[in-house]
Amino acid sequence: MKISRQNKILDLINRYDIETQEELAEWLMKEGYNVTQATVSRDIRELKLTKVAVDGGRQKYISIHKTEPGMSEKYTRVLREGFVSMDMAQNILVIKTVSGMAMAVAAALDALHLENVVGCIAGDDTIMCAIRTAEDTVKVMDKLNKILKNAE
Structure with a gap:
């Protein structure tokens, strides 16, 4: 909460x-x-x-804080170093990562406690997140882009 x-x-x-x-x-x-x-x-x-x-x-x-609440520098670094790209299909967010980094990036995403993210499944280099609606998926993508941009 x-x-x-x-x-x-x-x-x-x-x-x-x-x-x-x-x-x-x-x-x-x-x-x-x-x-x-x-x-x-x-x-x-x-x-x-x-x-x-x-x-x-x-x-x-x-x-004046660059990262989101609940995000430690460690998670920000994992997101930045592991992230390759993301795309959406309706209410599914697909995140591509560096090979072998999907689990770590998924753990960092879980630490965000993003609203409307029902859950994420990670493989070797791909994460699939179920989001409540397509509109919410766009909001989650915007939030992740903001975090990645601020982490640079």
């Missing part, structure tokens, strides 16, 4: 100019997360969020 909530926080601060912890808590509640101000405060600290000035003398939260 914590990783899901922290992913939602990153999503919200990227979409909206959120200025206070209370405002962030309200957005999280609208999204179905029952949170307290103390929980939001801990999440902000763990995510290493900071505030920057925006127009009109206001401030907003931004992330």
Whole structure:
């Protein structure tokens, strides 16, 4: 739940100019997360969020952390070094890896706890992930591309 909530926080601060912890808590509640101000405060600290000035003398939260919550440097490195390509067929995401790396990359994917990923099966150089819908598959691909881009 914590990783899901922290992913939602990153999503919200990227979409909206959120200025206070209370405002962030309200957005999280609208999204179905029952949170307290103390929980939001801990999440902000763990995510290493900071505030920057925006127009009109206001401030907003931004992330200065390059990797996603729950992702250690080890998993980021495994994803970056093992990843070759990815493609989709409806709600199936197929990820090609360096030979012998599929299991390690699949373990790194599991550590992400991505929403709407039902499960992944890994062979020697191929991973097949079942995603809830084709639309969700596109979102998962975007998220993985963002992680891979930030890992460079």
